[in-house]
Amino acid sequence: MKRLLLITGGARSGKSAYAERTALSLSPNPIYLATARIWDEEFRKRVERHRQARGPEWTNIEEEKELGRHCVEGRVVLVDCLTLWCTNFFFDLNADIDRAFQELRQEFDRLTAQEATFVFVTNEIGLGGTSENEMQRKFTDLQGWMNQYVAARADEVVLMVSGIPVRIKG
Secondary structure, rough: OOEEEEEEOOOOOHHHHHHHHHHHHHHHOEEEOOOOOOOHHHHHHHHHHHHHHHHHHHHEEEEEOOOOHOOOOOOEEEEEEHHHHHHHHHHOOOOOHHHHHHHHHHHHHHHHHOOOOOEEEEEOOHHHOOOOHHHHHHHHHHHHHHHHHHHHHHEEEEEEEEEEEEEEEE
């Protein structure tokens, strides 16, 4: 049975840890679909710490953009995270948010057309004030639209606040 869970919240709110616990409670061998692109040395070290922290029960897939090309039928899939995934499209398409949003939706639909359980992690980056930086405003728009798109299709949405899951849908 297909199921979609969205876990959202601010930076360091406990989203990923909650998502990992959730995925492991649903399957002894979930897929970890990591969307991060290595931007610099500090981020490379961060990604490496995450890789090492995951145990052998995880099937690890690193994919920057084409999530739907992976066969995940019948599996529990943790996608961490939508924000980094959106970032990859945003920069590859030179901040063309209309085109990026279109391609993100198509790829999301291709992935979630598979019969699987999906746990998506995302950031609520629009909770703060409006940035004076045009690029940041554009990315905030793109991220907000994508979060709404996924949340509308989700069976359950959880907002993480200071490590506490607050169910807001489902």
